[in-house]
Amino acid sequence: MKLKDIGEFGLIGLIRxxxxxxxxxxxxxxxxxxxxxxxxxxxxxxxxxxALVAGVHFDLSYTPYRELGWKAMAVNLSDVASMGGxxxxxxxxxxxxxxxxxxxxxELYQGMGGLGERFGVRIxxxxxxxxxxxxxxxxxxxxxxxxxLVTRSGARPGDSLLxxxxxxxxxxxxxxxxxxxxFPQGMERLVRKHLAPLPRLKEAALLVANLKPSAMIxxxxxxxxxxxxxxxxxxxxxxxxxxxxxxxxxxxxVARFLGRSLDDFALYGGEDYELLFTLPPNQVQRAKxxxxxxxxxxxxxxxxxxxxxxxxxxxxxxxxxxRGYDHFSK
Amino acid sequence: MKLKDIGEFGLIGLIRxxxxxxxxxxxxxxxxxxxxxxxxxxxxxxxxxxALVAGVHFDLSYTPYRELGWKAMAVNLSDVASMGGxxxxxxxxxxxxxxxxxxxxxELYQGMGGLGERFGVRIxxxxxxxxxxxxxxxxxxxxxxxxxLVTRSGARPGDSLLxxxxxxxxxxxxxxxxxxxxFPQGMERLVRKHLAPLPRLKEAALLVANLKPSAMIxxxxxxxxxxxxxxxxxxxxxxxxxxxxxxxxxxxxVARFLGRSLDDFALYGGEDYELLFTLPPNQVQRAKxxxxxxxxxxxxxxxxxxxxxxxxxxxxxxxxxxRGYDHFSK
Numbered sequence: 001m002k003l004k005d006i007g008e009f010g011l012i013g014l015i016r017x018x019x020x021x022x023x024x025x026x027x028x029x030x031x032x033x034x035x036x037x038x039x040x041x042x043x044x045x046x047x048x049x050x051a052l053v054a055g056v057h058f059d060l061s062y063t064p065y066r067e068l069g070w071k072a073m074a075v076n077l078s079d080v081a082s083m084g085g086x087x088x089x090x091x092x093x094x095x096x097x098x099x100x101x102x103x104x105x106x107e108l109y110q111g112m113g114g115l116g117e118r119f120g121v122r123i124x125x126x127x128x129x130x131x132x133x134x135x136x137x138x139x140x141x142x143x144x145x146x147x148x149l150v151t152r153s154g155a156r157p158g159d160s161l162l163x164x165x166x167x168x169x170x171x172x173x174x175x176x177x178x179x180x181x182x183f184p185q186g187m188e189r190l191v192r193k194h195l196a197p198l199p200r201l202k203e204a205a206l207l208v209a210n211l212k213p214s215a216m217i218x219x220x221x222x223x224x225x226x227x228x229x230x231x232x233x234x235x236x237x238x239x240x241x242x243x244x245x246x247x248x249x250x251x252x253x254v255a256r257f258l259g260r261s262l263d264d265f266a267l268y269g270g271e272d273y274e275l276l277f278t279l280p281p282n283q284v285q286r287a288k289x290x291x292x293x294x295x296x297x298x299x300x301x302x303x304x305x306x307x308x309x310x311x312x313x314x315x316x317x318x319x320x321x322x323r324g325y326d327h328f329s330k
Numbered sequence: 331m332k333l334k335d336i337g338e339f340g341l342i343g344l345i346r347x348x349x350x351x352x353x354x355x356x357x358x359x360x361x362x363x364x365x366x367x368x369x370x371x372x373x374x375x376x377x378x379x380x381a382l383v384a385g386v387h388f389d390l391s392y393t394p395y396r397e398l399g400w401k402a403m404a405v406n407l408s409d410v411a412s413m414g415g416x417x418x419x420x421x422x423x424x425x426x427x428x429x430x431x432x433x434x435x436x437e438l439y440q441g442m443g444g445l446g447e448r449f450g451v452r453i454x455x456x457x458x459x460x461x462x463x464x465x466x467x468x469x470x471x472x473x474x475x476x477x478x479l480v481t482r483s484g485a486r487p488g489d490s491l492l493x494x495x496x497x498x499x500x501x502x503x504x505x506x507x508x509x510x511x512x513f514p515q516g517m518e519r520l521v522r523k524h525l526a527p528l529p530r531l532k533e534a535a536l537l538v539a540n541l542k543p544s545a546m547i548x549x550x551x552x553x554x555x556x557x558x559x560x561x562x563x564x565x566x567x568x569x570x571x572x573x574x575x576x577x578x579x580x581x582x583x584v585a586r587f588l589g590r591s592l593d594d595f596a597l598y599g600g601e602d603y604e605l606l607f608t609l610p611p612n613q614v615q616r617a618k619x620x621x622x623x624x625x626x627x628x629x630x631x632x633x634x635x636x637x638x639x640x641x642x643x644x645x646x647x648x649x650x651x652x653r654g655y656d657h658f659s660k
Binding site for chain 1: 331332333334335336338341342344345348349350352356359360362364365367370371375377378379380381383385386387418419421423425426427428429430431432433435436439440443452453454455456457458459460461462463465467469471657658
C-alpha cells in the first residue's frame with residue numbers, strides 16, 4: 001500500500017497507532033497542534049514542528065525569502081496560539097541547494113527572526129543541510145499554564161463555534177499569486193495575508209486568561225477540514241451556519257474576477273491562521289468584547305456525535321463536505 | 331555569493347551573526363551540540379535537531395528504513411549525550427514521496443521509536459509532508475542538571491583529550507556499503523556500526539555524574555573536524571597523538587582491502603558518534619575506570635591557542651589537516 005492510497009491523515013493514524021499513547025507527564029501527544037508535557041509548578045512545556053517544502057508548500061517564483069521565513073515561523077506560532085500558550089525558543093532546520101545565494105538565506109532568517117522577536121521567540125539552534133529542494137522545518141518550544149491549556153478534544157454539544165478575523169483571504173491571495181497576473185488594484189493586502197500571515201497569539205492569550213474555551217484549533221487546512229479534526233478529537237458533531245462565515249472583504253471580488261467558487265476560499269482555502277474555537281454560549285458576548293479589535297464571529301454550534309458535520313444555508317441543513325489539501329492524496 | 335562558496339561552516343557563522351547572542355535564560359545557543367535554556371531548580375532544558383536527506387546523508391539502495399529511523403534518533407541522542415544530558419521527547423518531521431510504501435514508514439518509526447525507548451525518549455508529535463526526496467528532521471527536548479552541563483567551550487591548555495570506544499568503524503562500514511560488494515566475512519559488524527550507531531548517553535551520564543569534563547563534543551563530522559569545532563569554541567589549540575587513536579579493529583583490514591588510506595576512516599571518516607572530551611590530567615585514570623566497558627583512550631592534549639591544531643606521529647609534529655564532509659562545498 002502506498003501513501004497516496006491512505007492519504008496524509010491515514011498516515012498520521014498509522015503513526016499514532018505505532019507510538020505509545022499519551023500518559024504520565026505527556027498530557028497531549030500526536031494529534032493536536034502541539035505536544036504538551038506537564039512541568040513543575042503548573043507550567044506545561046509545549047513542543048511543535050511544521051515544515052515547508054518548495055514546490056509543495058510554496059513556489060519560489062512568487063514567494064520572497066523574507067516572507068518564506070516569516071511564514072515558517074508564523075505557522076508554528078499559530079499552533080502554539082491554538083493551545084493557549086506562549087512560544088519561547090525555535091530550532092531551524094534548513095535544507096538548501098548548494099547554489100542558493102547567501103543573501104537569500106540572510107533574508108529568510110530576517111523574516112523568521114523578525115516575526116519571532118515580535119512574539120518573544122529566540123532562535124537557539126538548528127541544522128543546515130544540503131538538499132535538492134529548499135525546505136524549512138521549524139520546531140518551537142513554548143509554555144502554557146495548565147489551567148489555560150486548550151486542546152482539540154474538549155468541545156461539548158451545545159457549545160458555540162467561533163472564529164477570529166476573516167476567512168478566505170489567504171486562499172484568494174494564493175489564487176491571485178498563482179494566476180500570475182498583475183493584481184487588480186488594492187489586492188496587495190490579500191496577497192500579503194497569504195505570504196505573511198499574523199498568528200493569533202495575542203488573541204489566544206486574551207481568551208484563555210479571561211474565559212474557558214472548551215476546544216481550539218488554528219485554521220491551516222481550511223475551515224471544513226480543521227473543524228473535522230476538532231470534531232473528531234472531541235468526538236462530537238458540528239454545524240456551520242454558512243451565511244455567518246466572516247469572509248475577507250476582498251475574497252468575493254477575487255472569486256468573481258477569477259471565476260472561482262467562494263467556497264473554495266471560505267471553507268476549503270486554508271492558511272488563514274485564524275483561531276477556530278468553542279465556548280459555552282453564555283461566554284460568547286464576553287469573548288466578542290475581548291476580541292473587538294481582531295473581530296470574532298459566531299459561526300455555528302457543536303452537535304451530538306451522531307449528527308455529524310452539517311452545513312446550514314438558507315434554512316437547509318446539508319452534510320458538510322470535508323476536503324482540503326492532502327499531502328499524499330492522488 | 332553562493333553557499334558553495336562559503337561552505338557549511340561559513341553559513342553557520344553567517345546565521346549566528348544574524349541571531350541574538352545567548353544571554354538571559356539562554357545559556358547556550360547556536361554553535362554547540364544542543365541549545366541550553368536555564369530552567370527552575372537547577373534543571374536546564376536541552377533542545378536540538380538534526381536532519382537526514384536521501385542522497386545526501388544516506389542512500390536508500392543500501393539503507394533499510396528501520397536503520398534509517400534508528401540513525402535519525404541516534405544522531406540527535408548523541409548531541410544530547412555530548413552535553414551530559416538525558417533526552418526525553420522527540421518531534422519527527424517526515425518528508426515523503428507520495429509513492430512511498432506505508433510499510434516502510436512503519437519500519438522507519440519502529441527503528442526510531444525502538445532506539446528512543448531504550449533511552450527513555452517518547453515521540454510526542456511531528457509533521458508529515460509530501461516531498462520529492464525522503465527526509466527526516468528530528469528535534470529532541472531533554473534535560474541536564476546545570477552542574478552536569480558540558481559545552482564545547484570549556485577546554486583549557488593542559489587538559490587531556492580523550493575519546494570513547496573506537497574510531498573509523500563507521501567510515502569503513504560506509505566504504506564497504508558504497509563498494510556494493512559482497513562484504514568480506516565478518517564485516518557485518520562494521521556495516522552495522524555505520525547504519526545503526528549506538529549513542530553514548532550512558533557513558534556521558536557516568537562521566538558527568540562522577541567527574542568534571544571541561545568540554546565535550548560527539549564525533550559526527552570526523553575526529554579532525556570535530557576537534558577543530560571544540561578548539562574553536564574553547565579558543566584553544568590541541569594536539570592529537572596519532573598512534574594513540576583507538577582504531578576499530580577491522581578498519582585497517584577494510585583500508586587494505588579497498589586500497590584506502592586509514593586516515594580517511596580514523597581522522598576524517600565521521601559518524602562514529604563517540605564522545606570526544608577534555609579532562610584535567612589528574613582525572614584520566616578515574617575516567618578510564620568508569621568507562622572500562624566501552625573503552626576510553628587518551629589521544630592527546632589541549633594546547634595554548636597560538637599552537638593551533640597539531641598531529642604528532644613518530645615524534646614529528648605536523649599541522650593537523652582539517653577536512654570533513656561539508657554540505658555546501660564545491
